[in-house]
Amino acid sequence: MIDGTAGVSGRRDADEALLDNPQALAEADPGGMLRHTASAGAQVRESAALAAEANLAVLADDGRPRAVVIAGIGTAGRTGDVLATVAGPRCPVPIIGHRSAGVPGWVGAADVVIAVSASGRSPEALGAAEAAHRRGARLVAVGAPDSQLQSIAEQARAPFIPVPRRAPARASLWALTVPVLLAARSLGLVKVNEADLAETAARLDADADRCRSAAESFVNPAKSLALGLAGSIPIVWGSSPLATVAARRFGDTLSANARYPVVTGALGEAGRGRVGLLDGVFGGLAEGERDIFADPAEDDGEGTRLRLVLLRDGGLNAEDDTDEPLAVEERRADAVQTLAERRGVRCDVVTAEGGSALERLASLIAVPDFASIYLALAHGLDPMAVPAITEMKELSNQ
Numbered sequence: 304m305i306d307g308t309a310g311v312s313g314r315r316d317a318d319e320a321l322l323d324n325p326q327a328l329a330e331a332d333p334g335g336m337l338r339h340t341a342s343a344g345a346q347v348r349e350s351a352a353l354a355a356e357a358n359l360a361v362l363a364d365d366g367r368p369r370a371v372v373i374a375g376i377g378t379a380g381r382t383g384d385v386l387a388t389v390a391g392p393r394c395p396v397p398i399i400g401h402r403s404a405g406v407p408g409w410v411g412a413a414d415v416v417i418a419v420s421a422s423g424r425s426p427e428a429l430g431a432a433e434a435a436h437r438r439g440a441r442l443v444a445v446g447a448p449d450s451q452l453q454s455i456a457e458q459a460r461a462p463f464i465p466v467p468r469r470a471p472a473r474a475s476l477w478a479l480t481v482p483v484l485l486a487a488r489s490l491g492l493v494k495v496n497e498a499d500l501a502e503t504a505a506r507l508d509a510d511a512d513r514c515r516s517a518a519e520s521f522v523n524p525a526k527s528l529a530l531g532l533a534g535s536i537p538i539v540w541g542s543s544p545l546a547t548v549a550a551r552r553f554g555d556t557l558s559a560n561a562r563y564p565v566v567t568g569a570l571g572e573a574g575r576g577r578v579g580l581l582d583g584v585f586g587g588l589a590e591g592e593r594d595i596f597a598d599p600a601e602d603d604g605e606g607t608r609l610r611l612v613l614l615r616d617g618g619l620n621a622e623d624d625t626d627e628p629l630a631v632e633e634r635r636a637d638a639v640q641t642l643a644e645r646r647g648v649r650c651d652v653v654t655a656e657g658g659s660a661l662e663r664l665a666s667l668i669a670v671p672d673f674a675s676i677y678l679a680l681a682h683g684l685d686p687m688a689v690p691a692i693t694e695m696k697e698l699s700n701q
């Protein structure tokens with residue numbers, strides 16, 4: 304039942320013209336999500352400096368851990384996915400993301416727990432930090448300074464990396480991720496050097512420049528991606544494990560910022576099941592019935608169609624970064640593009656660039672991050688304030 308108290312506002316149809324009006328964009332984005340997102344490169348540099356001040360070297364004192372658990376929810380949890388993919392399949396210990404309170408039952412003194420929370424107070428991260436301390440596991444904590452998480456880390460005499468809180472967690476992915484990577488580097492689990500960090504930050508800066516609000520849609524990859532997605536059901540598939548992390552991240556931001564339903568996943572897995580979506584009522588069947596001369600303004604929603612976004616790793620990863628031959632990934636990505644084309648399903652492709660895994664990942668995340676915000680703004684939605692999240696917290700007392 305809609306009783307009118309939900310405070311839902313916005314436009315069902317995207318206002319394309321608004322995206323080419325920087326002043327209107329600024330007014331529609333009072334919290335400055337575009338600005339916060341543009342700070343991704345600066346976040347990498349700042350967090351690297353903050354992590355250097357924390358005593359992460361102590362982590363190595365007890366040698367290589369049995370396993371590493373990354374505990375946190377939402378964006379904080381995504382940092383574990385980033386670590387796992389940057390560490391790659393040759394990582395000598397399991398890296399496990401844990402998204403509910405506490406830690407898995409097997410965690411003990413041989414393990415490391417990295418508790419992450421942008422606010423420094425998510426029950427999931429706090430519960431994990433306390434449990435890790437109780438069980439004698441090595442603990443590292445990442446989050447807001449002067450928070451409950453910091454207190455627990457101090458009680459446990461564990462390294463704490465303070466990440467200043469200037470934006471919602473989802474606009475702080477890079478600030479939260481870099482300390483996690485550097486903690487894992489101290490444990491010898493991941494090869495991320497200073498040049499990788501600097502090049503990743505530079506890549507994020509360059510993409511922020513290409514996606515700036517003053518750059519018009521025809522030269523701005525994020526605006527054109529947003530306009531392509533407007534009114535459709537996005538299907539975001541990653542061609543490799545690394546690209547799949549970026550696909551899942553796009554799912555997070557499309558849902559929270561633009562409030563779009565979205566299907567995300569790995570193309571390898573999708574090819575054995577979900578790819579069937581392309582044949583269905585929102586895929587080939589809808590495209591087959593589409594009147595190409597119809598006025599899109601009169602679309603009553605019945606013509607809702609899929610839009611495929613394919614995030615391709617581009618075959619740049621080193622052979623030992625992957626369990627699967629690159630040629631297989633590439634062939635599969637070509638195949639799904641052919642499938643989409645045959646059915647008339649439109650497809651956007653973002654191809655990774657850069658040398659290191661971290662930079663390639665950044666190149667697959669940056670433009671989609673901005674696209675999710677432009678899509679929100681085109682619909683008159685404030686990408687920062689998400690009433691449903693607040694209401695969910697109130698109703699479930701979190």
Ligand SMILES: O=P(O)(O)OC[C@H]1O[C@](O)(CO)[C@@H](O)[C@@H]1O
Binds near residue numbers: 375419423425428
């Ligand atoms: O990292 P935090 O601040 O603990 O929050 C966890 C998640 O909860 C949210 O704040 C929503 O309540 C998300 O934005 C965030 O990713």
